[in-house]
Amino acid sequence: MKLSEVMQFLADHGDERTKATLSKHGAREPFFGVKVADLKKLVKKTKKDHHLSLELYKTGNSDAMYLAGLIADEKQITPETLEEWVNGAYWYYISEFAVPWVAAETTFGRELALGWIDRPEEGVAAAGWCTYSRLMAINEDEDLDLDEI
Incomplete structure (x- = not known):
């Protein structure tokens, strides 16, 4: 379309x-x-x-x-694009759902999540936490760093 x-x-x-x-x-x-x-x-x-x-x-x-x-x-999107997306996510529908769902499915989702969590903007930090929690939901326990969590 x-x-x-x-x-x-x-x-x-x-x-x-x-x-x-x-x-x-x-x-x-x-x-x-x-x-x-x-x-x-x-x-x-x-x-x-x-x-x-x-x-x-x-x-x-x-x-x-x-x-x-x-x-x-998630196989084609870049970290740069997701950075643009998270910076443009002006309300929780986007910052806590749309962006994290995509980010968590990428090979670099963890790195993005950890970076976003430390950002001062509430929506970006929320996107980080939502991405991180989604990573825990979609990955097997043995694939997670349980000490980090």
């Missing part, structure tokens, strides 16, 4: 009640208030799409940024 098609889907599936709720919790314009269930319908269509995920995140639209995290290819 093209960026324009995805953005049209998001616009068409925006829900005013969802938008009002997300707004109360920190989302800000631009966004449509798309339900996660509707975003997952798009994931089925797009699958992993590295290029599209980069385009979506750059829109600054919260719905698009969240979707970017769902379709990002």
Whole structure:
């Protein structure tokens, strides 16, 4: 799918009640208030799409940024891109979910998590902790540094 098609889907599936709720919790314009269930319908269509995920995140639209995290290819994304993403994650929906899910699936997720945890920005530090906890959830115990944890 093209960026324009995805953005049209998001616009068409925006829900005013969802938008009002997300707004109360920190989302800000631009966004449509798309339900996660509707975003997952798009994931089925797009699958992993590295290029599209980069385009979506750059829109600054919260719905698009969240979707970017769902379709990002952890094998292609770079530490530099994830640094850009975490720095642009202005509310917890992005900083505690979208970015950490992608970061934890990369080969460099641990290093990013440890660096972010020590950052003074609350959202970045939260992204670090969420990435770190996700690493513990998706890896076998024997693959973890239990002394570090």
